[in-house]
Amino acid sequence: xxxxxxxxxxxxxxxxxxxxxxxxxxxxxxxxxxxxxxxxxxxxxxxxxxxxxxxxxxxxxxxxxxxxxxxxxxxxxxxxxxxxxxxxxxxxxxxxxxxxxxxxxxxxxxxxxxxxxxxxxxxxxxxxxxxxxxxxxxxxxxxxxxxxxxxxxx
Amino acid sequence: xxxxxxxxxxxxxxxxxxxxxxxxxxxxxxxxxxxxxxxxxxxxxxxxxxxxxxxxxxxxxxxxxxxxxxxxxxxxxxxxxxxxxxxxxxxxxxxxxxxxxxxxxxxxxxxxxxxxxxxxxxxxxxxxxxxxxxxxxxxxxxxxxxxxxxxxxxxxxxxxxxxxxxxxxxxxxxxxxxxxxxxxxxxxxxxxxxxxxxxxxxxxxxxxxxxxxxxxxxxxxxxxxxxxxxxxxxxxxxxx
Numbered sequence: 296x297x298x299x300x301x302x303x304x305x306x307x308x309x310x311x312x313x314x315x316x317x318x319x320x321x322x323x324x325x326x327x328x329x330x331x332x333x334x335x336x337x338x339x340x341x342x343x344x345x346x347x348x349x350x351x352x353x354x355x356x357x358x359x360x361x362x363x364x365x366x367x368x369x370x371x372x373x374x375x376x377x378x379x380x381x382x383x384x385x386x387x388x389x390x391x392x393x394x395x396x397x398x399x400x401x402x403x404x405x406x407x408x409x410x411x412x413x414x415x416x417x418x419x420x421x422x423x424x425x426x427x428x429x430x431x432x433x434x435x436x437x438x439x440x441x442x443x444x445x446x447x448x449x
Numbered sequence: 450x451x452x453x454x455x456x457x458x459x460x461x462x463x464x465x466x467x468x469x470x471x472x473x474x475x476x477x478x479x480x481x482x483x484x485x486x487x488x489x490x491x492x493x494x495x496x497x498x499x500x501x502x503x504x505x506x507x508x509x510x511x512x513x514x515x516x517x518x519x520x521x522x523x524x525x526x527x528x529x530x531x532x533x534x535x536x537x538x539x540x541x542x543x544x545x546x547x548x549x550x551x552x553x554x555x556x557x558x559x560x561x562x563x564x565x566x567x568x569x570x571x572x573x574x575x576x577x578x579x580x581x582x583x584x585x586x587x588x589x590x591x592x593x594x595x596x597x598x599x600x601x602x603x604x605x606x607x608x609x610x611x612x613x614x615x616x617x618x619x620x621x622x623x624x625x626x627x628x629x630x631x632x633x634x635x636x637x638x639x640x641x642x643x644x645x646x647x648x649x650x651x652x653x654x655x656x657x658x659x660x661x662x663x664x665x666x667x668x669x670x671x672x673x674x675x676x677x678x679x680x681x682x683x684x685x686x687x688x689x
Contacts, residue, residue, distance in 0.1 A: 427487065441570065
């Protein structure tokens, strides 16, 4: 009897301790991915919009390539079922609607990838005006998904 | 008792200028904020203009002409009670309308000040973002959004009230806000004493100058009240 109770207790502890472990890991990695992209977005903004005189073609190319690489890395894998709940580096802000509108998600994700790839291409060209315009389009693609599938900051 | 009807100046020129610039800049801030992308730069500029306008309005509430002063229209319980009993006499903001004016100003200050510290997790942040932690900025962004929702509700209420007056009370509230003039029944007791044009102009310049100074300071990250970190020395990063 004692052994049985102990087994139940162990099972209870282990399931609660490991519940959502995979989900939390996905959330953590995707938060890292977006944070890393934001770092690169910030570098492009600083050089193309805030201080165009500091524009460095190679640095902007490197940043744009980094964004495109993350965008193309198959981020959808990190949005597994149930990952609207859980905590990575911090609590996720993914809305449950994300899993109910796969077509809309695909459209927004495809838009984002297209704009990110286009930015990498335009960065190679080295025309600050073109980079700035494409940078704006990328920002709009970010915003479209934030507005739809991201819980507002509390 | 019938008084001869006369035209009086109900809204002074600075107040009208404030009102319509506020309408334009808030409309522009809403559109640019909703569209995002590169328009966020313009959203930030609109925010700074709104900040200046609000600073001006708050000052004008103390040193402006009679109908602009908070003490003349602040909706106290006594005034509200008198208004609801039909005993209110005046030509400026009526006590119920004053409630809405105060609410609009408070919410506009809220949405503007939180916006100075906010960030959108994409590429934009307010001019005072560097003064707070990212965590605080995120919290401010949440409130920026909430104040925005409240602002939309109040703007709709404001427009509905204007429509209500036009349809049911046959009163055009928009025209006096454009011309400043309003036809009223002459009633000496309720006619505000207008100060001399020179005095008004002087106070207008003073309030305007202070507002410009506030905007300049905020646009420059809080100068000269916040010590600005010198531009970081060029760091030589290794080639990897």
